[in-house]
Amino acid sequence: MAPPATPRLKTPSDLGDNARKDIAGAVNxxxxxxxxxxxxxxxxxxxxxxPHFRDYHLLLDDQAAEILATTDELAERVRKIGGNTIRSIGDIAKKTRIADNDAAYVSPEDMLAELRDDTQRVITxxxxxxxxxxxxNDVATASLLENYIDAAEKxxxxxxxxGRKGSPDGH
Structure with a gap:
């Protein structure tokens, strides 16, 4: 009797099927x-x-680059444990918990606050x-996330x- 066929993209892993499924879903x-x-x-x-255009423009570019740099490692982590990862913009739209902002104008203060709140949700x-x-017991994915949590907290x-206004005590 021939052994059962292995799906072409199912990378071998010692994590159980439920672990792979659950972790791949969460990481995706x-x-x-x-x-x-x-x-x-x-x-x-x-x-x-x-008036703070240059500072905000540069900060947001740096932050975007940091965020984008996480995507390849996250996707590769899913593949390393035997899962499949996102494949399209539509797949991203189905899985994300980040709301779009298609407004024609957003004040710089509101931009900063929205990104701060979204990033805090991602940290959670x-x-x-x-x-x-x-x-x-997936220590490798946990370790990767520890570094990403630290960067997101920054x-x-x-x-x-x-975005703070007022006195140093926050008022």
Whole structure:
């Protein structure tokens, strides 16, 4: 009797089927969020205006590049554990938790606040995915996420500090 056929893209892994499915699903959602946040950040980078144009324009470009840099490692991680990753813009749209902003004009302050809040939501999702990885003993994906959480926290910090008004105590 011939052995059962192996799906062509099912990379061997010692993680169980449920672990692979659950982790791949969670990481694919993070990947979709990263692409959506990247596009939103670039949108705001292209459309920012006002007296702090240069500073905000450069900051948003740097942050977009950081976000985009995560996408290949996230997708490759899904493949390394035997999962399939996102394949299209439509797939990203189905999986992302980041809302579009198609407004013709967004104030720089609102841009910064929206990106800060979106990034904080991504951090929460990364922590939840990290917990899932811990449950399934997927230390490599958990480790990758730890670095991404730290980088995202830095982006939130910068967006928060730039957007603050008033006295040093926040009032």
């Amino acid at each position: 959602a993070l990947l979709a969020d990263a692409f959506a946040l990247y596009i939103k950040t670039k949108n705001f980078h292209w459309h920012v205006s006002g 999702a990364m922590r939840e995915t990290h917990d899932l990885c811990d449950e399934h 982006r939130v910090w910068f967006l928060y500090e730039i």
